Amino acid sequence: MQVNGIEILEKQPIAPYAYTQAGGEADYLAIPKNLAELKELLAWAKDKQLDLHVFGRLSNLVVRDGGLRGLVLILSELKEVQKVDEQTIRAQAGADLIWVANQALKYELSGLEWGAGIPGTVGGAVFMNAGAYGGQTDMVVSAVEALTKDGQLRHFDRDELGFGYRQSVFQENGTVIVSADFTLQASNHQAIQELMDENNYRRASKQPLNYPSNGSVFKRPVGHFAGKLIMDADLQGHREGGVEVSRKHAGFMVNIDHGTGNDYEDLIHDVQKRVKELNDIDLETEVRIIGER
Known part of the structure; x- marks a missing residue:
């Protein structure tokens, strides 16, 4: 169906959009092409009293087989990146972090080398305070623009972002991240490229x-x-349905044979239970598990 010319898909499988290639159906799913369409969709969801779920590339996420009620918005088309001053890059929420890191390289700005291989978007990185290889979102993001559910654009300064370990204020305040400013340091192309190459090599060799x-x-x-x-619990290769604890890196779970969101969740619980039994340590998920079982 269409709302003011914007296509909204009904009973749409989430798996094709998810990095896990797993997940049940969304009641409604839309991909806004710009900020105006995003505002229209937020207004429609509010008018229909629908739950709202906003994603970029659906990485770092498990969607259960029962899917998601309400409206799912995927911001992959909101991907503009621009340099706004000598040290700052502004990127929309749907821009791939890898692309933003490469734009920083083009402008000879250092600070995003850690993001050169992370398969997520700017919005997801801010939402989760993503990080790798000694770098983290809170080290470089200086401001964020977000939409309230009423469609009002709100500016968040650095001290309002509520960053913590894999945390941000956006996990609590219900606003929709639209863009982020990355304040970086001048460097030279070769030094930045070498660090990006090193990080990508480490990632490819271990993950x-x-x-x-x-x-x-x-x-x-x-x-x-x-x-x-x-690894010490001898869980590498342990499997639930089509999802397996990676034999290459025990911290990852991989979809090797048409695994489902429920397979991921079941495997997570298996690992948590075994590690608790052996070490009396509670493993807390970094990935978000959402949707109906």
Whole structure:
């Protein structure tokens, strides 16, 4: 169906859009092409009293088989990136973090090298305070623009972002991230490129990039590494349905044979239970698990 010329898909499977290639149906799903369409869709969801779910590439996420009620918005078309001053790049929420890191390289700005291989979007990185290889979103994001559910654009300064370990204020306030400003440091092309290449090499050599996955599944327990705990529990290769604890990196779970969102969740619970039994350590998920069972 269409709302003011915007296509809204009904009973749409989520799996084709998800990095895990798993997940049930969305009642409604739309991909706004610009900020005006996003505002229209927010207004429609409010008028219909629908639950709202906003994503970029649906990475770092498990959607259960029962799917999501309400309206799912995928912001992949909101992907503009521009340089706004000598040290700042502004990127829309749907821009791939990898692309933003490459734009920073083009402008000879350092600080986003850690994002050169992360398969997520700017909005997701801000929402989860993503990080890797010694870098993190809160180290470089200086401001964020977000829409309230009433369609009002609100500016968040750095001290209003509420960043913590895999946390931000946007997990609580219900606003929709529209863009973020990355304030970086001048450097030179070769130095930036070398660090990006090093990070990408480390990622390719250690992570199971040949299968769909949900990224690093668990937060790092204090004083431990989740992957080491899982490996020591002899859980690599352990499987629920079509999802398996990666044999290459124990901190990842991979979709090797038409796995479902429920398979991911069941496997997560298996791992948590076993690590708790052996080490009395509670593994807390870094990935978000959402939807109906």
